[in-house]
Amino acid sequence: MGKQYTADELTKMESGALSRIVLMQQEQLSRLAGDYEKLLEQLRIASQARFGRRSEKLDVIDGQMSLFDEAEAAADAAAEEPSAEEVVSSYRRKKQKGKREEDLKDLPEEIIPTHSVSKEELDAFYGEGNWKAMPSETYKRVRYEPASWKVEVHTVEVYVGTGGDHQDEFLRGERPKDLIRNSIVTSSLGAAVLNGKYVLALPLNRIEQEFQRNGLSISRQTMANWIITFSGYLGPVWERMKTHLLALPVVQADETPTQVIRDGRPADTKSYMWLHRSGEFFRDRQIVLYEYQKTRHHDHPLDFYRDYTGILVTDGLQQYHLVEQKSEGVTNANCWAHARRDFADACKAIGKNNPKMLKKSIAHRALELIAKIYHEEEKLGGLTAEERLEQRRARVEPLVEAYFCAR
Numbered sequence: 001m002g003k004q005y006t007a008d009e010l011t012k013m014e015s016g017a018l019s020r021i022v023l024m025q026q027e028q029l030s031r032l033a034g035d036y037e038k039l040l041e042q043l044r045i046a047s048q049a050r051f052g053r054r055s056e057k058l059d060v061i062d063g064q065m066s067l068f069d070e071a072e073a074a075a076d077a078a079a080e081e082p083s084a085e086e087v088v089s090s091y092r093r094k095k096q097k098g099k100r101e102e103d104l105k106d107l108p109e110e111i112i113p114t115h116s117v118s119k120e121e122l123d124a125f126y127g128e129g130n131w132k133a134m135p136s137e138t139y140k141r142v143r144y145e146p147a148s149w150k151v152e153v154h155t156v157e158v159y160v161g162t163g164g165d166h167q168d169e170f171l172r173g174e175r176p177k178d179l180i181r182n183s184i185v186t187s188s189l190g191a192a193v194l195n196g197k198y199v200l201a202l203p204l205n206r207i208e209q210e211f212q213r214n215g216l217s218i219s220r221q222t223m224a225n226w227i228i229t230f231s232g233y234l235g236p237v238w239e240r241m242k243t244h245l246l247a248l249p250v251v252q253a254d255e256t257p258t259q260v261i262r263d264g265r266p267a268d269t270k271s272y273m274w275l276h277r278s279g280e281f282f283r284d285r286q287i288v289l290y291e292y293q294k295t296r297h298h299d300h301p302l303d304f305y306r307d308y309t310g311i312l313v314t315d316g317l318q319q320y321h322l323v324e325q326k327s328e329g330v331t332n333a334n335c336w337a338h339a340r341r342d343f344a345d346a347c348k349a350i351g352k353n354n355p356k357m358l359k360k361s362i363a364h365r366a367l368e369l370i371a372k373i374y375h376e377e378e379k380l381g382g383l384t385a386e387e388r389l390e391q392r393r394a395r396v397e398p399l400v401e402a403y404f405c406a407r
Helices: 007-012 015-051 066-074 097-103 120-126 188-198 204-213 220-246 299-304 318-326 338-352 357-362 362-380 385-404
Strands: 158-160 170-172 252-258 271-278 290-292 309-316 329-332
Touching: 015 338, 066 158, 188 204, 188 220, 204 220, 220 271, 220 290, 252 290, 271 299, 290 299, 299 318, 309 318, 318 329, 338 357, 338 362, 362 385
Parallel strands: 252 309, 309 329
Antiparallel strands: 158 170, 252 271, 271 290
């Protein structure tokens, strides 16, 4: 706080000194007003994050947009008029014939004995000779059989030499190689543990409890040891998948923090799981690779994509830009979903109570253009790469140019 002047002091003060005091107070008021507005913006964003809907859609940001400007927002001069056949359709969807048979065609079948009616029952109901057989009715039901276990008992013949060149030497029958030496685990049991843990997201203690309910006692510590051993077997598979992934023209990457205990650091230390995957249009066999690292250093993605030539789609993390700068073949492309978040926060900071300012803002204009880009991209999912490129040049490229030229 500056000096507090009394009315008498201000009256007796020279005009020059009085002017300096007024100017200084104006400057202080201007700074305070700016700080106050920043605090209000932060409060609006925090309130939206805590109490608002988890959405960045335009209709959530600027209120009931469709009340007055739905026609302008939804209009598309390039859209073709629908035909009469497209407009006139039956309200009730016709039942698709043969769908149940198609759904069940790959499941094994068991023929249940025919549910018959005896001759005595027929004669008692109709009277003797007053009936005839009709075509039988056939229907299908699906029976669930819980998982079952069998103990494999292996017997290995053993022989010993009693003379000749191999006297006192043992020879045993050829037997399957164990996944883990002297362990009861088989490939099917190990696969069940991995499926429960990593596909169904079940903690090992729940898998242990499920096994116990079925009479099998395997501790989670034992299963944890199995998983660690299996990871060594899956290493070559991971490397093979990486080779196929890096042969694609477009790949995606992201990272997320995680905590790992017993790695020589405090328990609350952040580690990172890096994710590398194939793009949306690589439909033949999707590839998703997880890579654990202790840090977020750019050396990790740089090492992974060192020999890659193609487009790497990521968020705006600087580490990925460094990969592009230090790798000749990598072109870093950023994600629209991440690009729009700061614009969404800016619109939330303006608030719904000031719709005119919101509509005039660059942030709102950017969100509108990104929404139009999304709308056009949704139409391209079923096209070939060549058709998609043609349509992007015709429909999406003008929107992208408008986005970067928006004022």
